[in-house]
Amino acid sequence: MLSDAKKTLIRKLQNKKHRTEMQKCIIEGEKGVFEAIRSGAQVAFIVLADSYRGAPIPAEHEIEIFDIFDDEAKKLTSTVTFSGILAVVAIPQAKELVRKGPIVYLDGIADPGNLGTIFRTAEWFGITQIVLGPGCSDPYNEKALRAxxxxxxxxxxxxxxxxxxxxxxxxxxxxxxxxMQGSDDASLLEGNVVLVVGSESHGISPELETALDNRYTIAGGNETESLNAAIAAAIVFSRLTV
Amino acid sequence: MLSDAKKTLIRKLQNKKHRTEMQKCIIEGEKGVFEAIRSGAQVAFIVLADSYRGAPIPAEHEIEIFDIFDDEAKKLTSTVTFSGILAVVAIPQAKELVRKGPIVYLDGIADPGNLGTIFRTAEWFGITQIVLGPGCSDPYNEKALRAxxxxxxxxxxxxxxxxxxxxxxxxxxxxxxxxMQGSDDASLLEGNVVLVVGSESHGISPELETALDNRYTIAGGNETESLNAAIAAAIVFSRLTV
Structure with a gap:
């Protein structure tokens, strides 16, 4: 039985303030929950709705599992399509920067889908040092985690x-x-470089603009005003020497 | 005054069936509406809510404009954040393929955000020949248009x-x-090539798999299973010779 205390916890963790305080977050959906387990995340417990027909949770992980009825499950989360499984997971500790090779600095990436996608793409290209500047979405909100x-x-x-x-x-x-006003010289992306990715609507903030040594631009354009922030980041990641 | 017939039209056009029948679509938001005007799209009429405080519609376009009250406006659309401006626009006619240079074939891109983003990115890189295969989202739905x-x-x-x-x-x-099981040989992306981009969840459909001459893979991976479809497409677009 899922206690009222745990239900309250799940509701609270949909709010950034409580996630930060408790250093825990919610993952919804089979794919996300299994990815968290596979990545060695500390899973506090898992909730399964009675309609859940997905893969069984691997027994060796000894994670506490609570079954609830679908109508109860629906009341727990704000997501429209609750797929029948969620987990409460500890937010992992950030590592110190090793200060070797590329560092990505995200400056005001406010869209959680873009933010999550940037992490997925960075990992693909072996980029592991990412700094969240002010104005970024909370990476441990449900949308960012999912992306x-x-x-x-x-x-x-x-x-x-x-x-x-x-x-x-x-x-x-x-x-x-x-x-948008730089050069596409590939040498700008070599060595110990901090790549600053600006916000979707305002670009790089004035405070950081003054700190820039170089500006890198992805050649192209035509009638398009700009690229989506996660797309632009991805293209540069694919060109970075890691 | 916005007639009841026009209100009904706006409601109908939020449904794919009616968009296809009437070859019209809805654009919400100042950016989208202005982009459509700038691109020479045939704008049937524009609706402004009384709270709209954005840029004025350029007079030279002689587009019919209807003002409505905010509470009426809210009833017109399904989008949560109606920004106070929408337009009913004719869906433009597709051009025949020129059959020279790259052609992108989208195979079941069901997420409208990904679909719209793919067009934005393609245009950036000068790719103009795009084919929508079965299973793709309707490109003239509001989310795809916005992206x-x-x-x-x-x-x-x-x-x-x-x-x-x-x-x-x-x-x-x-x-x-x-x-995922191909080569990253750049020569695969030269000349008259049809680039098949598979669906987010199922990859390339079996029917098309048998037609493939080559498979191109973006090198990388690490612990990540895959790249987002719009991200993968963007990286390949940036490598295509147009």
């Missing part, structure tokens, strides 16, 4: 602000902004 | 099925699938 396909349990972002950029600069890092 | 940022009014997809692939093959086209 990241488990990558957010393996590449844990570090929170940072423009002061960190200054420290990295003193460490010998080159600060390169992904921008 | 395309106007590109769907400039690059109009042609509807096609696997039979078209056979015709293109006879025309000398090479059929290359974007796939």
């Amino acid at each position: 990241s396909m488990g990558s957010l349990f393996r590449i844990v972002p570090r929170v940072g602000d423009p002061a960190l950029i200054e420290i990295l600069k003193q460490d010998g890092y080159t600060i390169t902004g992904l921008d | 395309s940022m106007g590109s769907l009014f400039r690059i109009v997809p042609r509807v096609g099925d696997p039979a078209l692939i056979e015709i293109l093959k006879q025309d000398g086209y090479t059929i290359t699938g974007l796939d």
Whole structure:
């Protein structure tokens, strides 16, 4: 039986404030839950609705499982299509930057789908050092987690602000902004580079603009004004030397 | 005054069946409406809610504009955040394929956001020949249009099925699938190539698999199972020779 305390916890964790306080988050859907288990995330417990007909939870993980009725399950979450399985999982600890190779600095990526997708793509290309600047969506909200396909349990972002950029600069890092008025010279993406990805609607914030050493632009355009932030990041990730 | 007939039309056009019958669609939001006007789309009329405080509609376009009250406006659309402006626009006619240079064949891209983003990215890289295979989302639904940022009014997809692939093959086209078990040899993306992009969840459909001449894979992976379909398409678009 799922206790009232656990139900309250699940409802609370749909709110960023409580996620930050408790350092826990919710994952909905079979794919997400299994990715979290596979990635070694600390799963507090799993809730299965009685309509759940998916794969069984591997027994060796000894995770507490609670069954509930569908109508109860529907009341637990805000997502429209509750697929019958969710897990309460500890948010993993961010690692310190190793300060070697590319670092990605996300500057105000407010769309959780874009944010999660950026982690999924970064992992594909072996990019593991990602810093979340001010104005980014909470990576451990349900949409971002879903879009990241488990990558957010393996590449844990570090929170940072423009002061960190200054420290990295003193460490010998080159600060390169992904921008519309730059060059597509591939050498800009080599070595110890901080790639700054600006927000979907406002680009790179003025505070960071002044810190840029270079601007990298993806050649193209035609009648299109810009690329989607996750798309632009992906194309540059595919060109970064890791 | 917005007539009841026009209100009914707006409600109907939120449904794919009616869009196909009438060859009209709805665009919501200032950015989308202005992009459609700029792209020379045939705008039937524009509806402004009384709270609309955006840019004025350029007078030279002589588009009929109807003002309505906010509470009426809210009843017109299904989108949660109605921004105060929408337009009813004619779906543009697809052009015949010129059969020179790359052709993109979308095979079951069911997510409208991914579909719209693919058009936006294709246009950025100068790719203009796109075929929608069976199972794709309707490109003129509101989400796809929004994600395309106007590109769907400039690059109009042609509807096609696997039979078209056979015709293109006879025309000398090479059929290359974007796939997980291929090679990342850049020469696969040169010349007259049909790039087949498979669905988010099922990949390339069996019917098309048998027609493939080559399989192209974006090198990478690590712990990630796959890339998002719009991301994978974007990376390949950035490598295609147009």
